[in-house]
Amino acid sequence: MDETKEIKTKEMVLNMGPQHPSTHGVLRLRLEISGETIVKCTPFVGYLHRGTEKLAESMTYLQSIPLMDRLDYISSMTNDVGYCIAVERLFGIEPPLRAKYIRTMVSEMSRISSHLLWLATHALDIGAMTVFLYAFRERERILELFEMLCGARLTVTYPRIGGVRNDVSQEFIDTLYKFTEDFPNKIKEYETLINVNRIWLKRTVGVGIISAEEAINYGLTGAALRGSGVDYDVRKHFPYDAYDLVQFDVPIGKNGDVYDRYLCRVEELRQSNAIVRQCIEALPAGPIMTSDSPKYTLPPKDKVLNNMESLIHHFTLITKGPMTAPNGEVYVATEVPKGELGFYIISDGTGKPYRMRIRSPSFIHVSALPRLCEGGLIADVVANIGSIDVVLGECDR
Amino acid sequence: MEPSKIADMLSSEFAGEVIAINEFRGQTGVTLKKEKILPIARWLHDTPALCFDYLRDLCGVDYKKMKDPRFEVVYNLYSMTHRHTIRLNVQVADKQPIESVVSVWKTADWHERECFDMYGIVFEGHPDLRRVLMPEDWDGHPLRKDYPTAGPEGEEWSGFKEVLKKSEDFKKFGWYR
Numbered sequence: 013m014d015e016t017k018e019i020k021t022k023e024m025v026l027n028m029g030p031q032h033p034s035t036h037g038v039l040r041l042r043l044e045i046s047g048e049t050i051v052k053c054t055p056f057v058g059y060l061h062r063g064t065e066k067l068a069e070s071m072t073y074l075q076s077i078p079l080m081d082r083l084d085y086i087s088s089m090t091n092d093v094g095y096c097i098a099v100e101r102l103f104g105i106e107p108p109l110r111a112k113y114i115r116t117m118v119s120e121m122s123r124i125s126s127h128l129l130w131l132a133t134h135a136l137d138i139g140a141m142t143v144f145l146y147a148f149r150e151r152e153r154i155l156e157l158f159e160m161l162c163g164a165r166l167t168v169t170y171p172r173i174g175g176v177r178n179d180v181s182q183e184f185i186d187t188l189y190k191f192t193e194d195f196p197n198k199i200k201e202y203e204t205l206i207n208v209n210r211i212w213l214k215r216t217v218g219v220g221i222i223s224a225e226e227a228i229n230y231g232l233t234g235a236a237l238r239g240s241g242v243d244y245d246v247r248k249h250f251p252y253d254a255y256d257l258v259q260f261d262v263p264i265g266k267n268g269d270v271y272d273r274y275l276c277r278v279e280e281l282r283q284s285n286a287i288v289r290q291c292i293e294a295l296p297a298g299p300i301m302t303s304d305s306p307k308y309t310l311p312p313k314d315k316v317l318n319n320m321e322s323l324i325h326h327f328t329l330i331t332k333g334p335m336t337a338p339n340g341e342v343y344v345a346t347e348v349p350k351g352e353l354g355f356y357i358i359s360d361g362t363g364k365p366y367r368m369r370i371r372s373p374s375f376i377h378v379s380a381l382p383r384l385c386e387g388g389l390i391a392d393v394v395a396n397i398g399s400i401d402v403v404l405g406e407c408d409r
Numbered sequence: 410m411e412p413s414k415i416a417d418m419l420s421s422e423f424a425g426e427v428i429a430i431n432e433f434r435g436q437t438g439v440t441l442k443k444e445k446i447l448p449i450a451r452w453l454h455d456t457p458a459l460c461f462d463y464l465r466d467l468c469g470v471d472y473k474k475m476k477d478p479r480f481e482v483v484y485n486l487y488s489m490t491h492r493h494t495i496r497l498n499v500q501v502a503d504k505q506p507i508e509s510v511v512s513v514w515k516t517a518d519w520h521e522r523e524c525f526d527m528y529g530i531v532f533e534g535h536p537d538l539r540r541v542l543m544p545e546d547w548d549g550h551p552l553r554k555d556y557p558t559a560g561p562e563g564e565e566w567s568g569f570k571e572v573l574k575k576s577e578d579f580k581k582f583g584w585y586r
Contacts, residue, residue: 066552066558067558225462354465375519
């Protein structure tokens with residue numbers, strides 16, 4: 013009996029990642045644990061650092077669009093749209109209404125596909141395998157629609173400065189409309205699987221609680237912030253594209269735990285589906301690229317192939333950039349599935365940005381991970397990583 | 410509140426600190442000296458009429474040869490309650506430290522680490538100022554304007570050399586190719 017009293021426990025250091033399946037990429041955590049409880053958690057990032065900000069300084073504005081695909085490779089469409097909007101604000105140009113609606117539509121499609129991948133992997137981490145298969149079934153339909161739209165499934169490079177690359181076809185619209193009709197029932201299927209599942213509730217309710225003030229102070233955005241009850245959505249606070257022309261609600265949680273963040277994202281799936289539907293119904297006719305500011309936007313492709321001046325214009329705009337870029341700096345944020353993606357662009361009047369800063373939500377979410385994990389159990393780390401929805405490509409840039 | 414009004418309030422509260430107020434595309438930036446950045450940050454955060462509770466972004470900029478204090482640290486602020494924004498451009502000379510604002514906004518922690526990593530700007534009072542994106546043993550600060558985009562041919566990073574050497578060592582075992 014007395015011998016057991018003398019047994020002393022020692023704190024242990026556990027290395028999690030960078031090749032751990034539940035870290036969603038190459039996130040490495042150094043966990044100091046006492047028994048099952050986490051005493052200290054230190055995240056290490058940078059394994060996927062490709063120097064996007066440095067590269068963008070040596071590229072013209074149009075050449076940088078493919079780089080933006082590779083930030084958050086799960087929802088590349090929203091990154092491209094965000095980047096194009098930032099550059100448009102810098103140049104002071106406005107895309108036509110049809111392009112705005114198309115961009116809003118494809119952004120929301122991208123949000124659905126990203127949230128489905130998040131739901132699938134988050135559920136898989138916690139131990140619900142079936143949701144993974146169900147969610148990938150619908151995600152595949154979105155990716156096929158992207159392929160129909162622009163030829164690529166993941167790295168789309170579809171938006172352009174001042175509009176979009178090509179118009180949507182009737183076949184695309186019809187298929188997408190069919191999808192929006194089916195999708196609400198599919199969301200119900202996921203909810204029946206996990207919403208009141210006892211194992212799911214045990215693993216998520218009351219785990220990783222963060223209060224509203226603290227969440228703002230830690231810089232959380234997106235569903236991670238809204239789960240704590242803060243009504244902050246860039247689409248509502250700083251409307252861009254056609255978001256002020258469509259109706260949608262911003263779902264917010266109450267308790268700020270993993271379960272509330274899950275509820276917010278699932279409700280966002282419904283709202284995104286409604287936005288896509290409204291965009292299809294309200295899609296106006298007209299051009300897809302602005303013609304007011306030819307110094308910044310690409311000429312139509314048929315003119316490039318048949319008209320020498322347009323070809324020269326196209327060539328110089330791609331290789332040298334716009335010769336009349338204004339001097340100034342703008343910070344423009346958009347709501348991507350992970351949170352607030354901000355671009356801070358400084359122009360010195362040349363064809364290339366003097367400085368382009370990318371404020372990525374995942375980077376900030378990872379930095380808040382110790383706050384969520386410390387004091388909890390090892391198993392909850394996995395739930396916490398899933399609930400803040402990080403993509404390391406965007407985190408490391 | 411209008412951003413220009415906030416800038417006026419700031420320049421009357423901290424009279425000697427404001428160097429310039431610039432406006433572009435509806436966004437207002439206030440250029441500041443670096444000495445009082447922590448009191449200014451705290452004032453912006455705590456004044457009920459301003460209540461800048463959310464630091465949207467913090468980053469460094471290298472103005473080599475363009476401006477005299479070489480660096481700028483840029484703070485983009487937003488108030489969730491009042492829904493107004495302001496930008497602070499704080500001038501920092503080369504090899505000069507600047508006070509950290511982690512005590513005001515915790516989100517500044519990794520932003521400042523990245524700024525140190527990329528520009529070598531030292532933030533005084535930061536709890537854990539280490540490199541964040543680059544490897545710990547990296548030389549130089551990549552986003553400085555005098556840092557080349559591509560390195561010299563054949564000169565690899567020491568960590569990569571280690572990996573190459575290790576794979577050479579493993580070749581003596583038949584199973585490793």
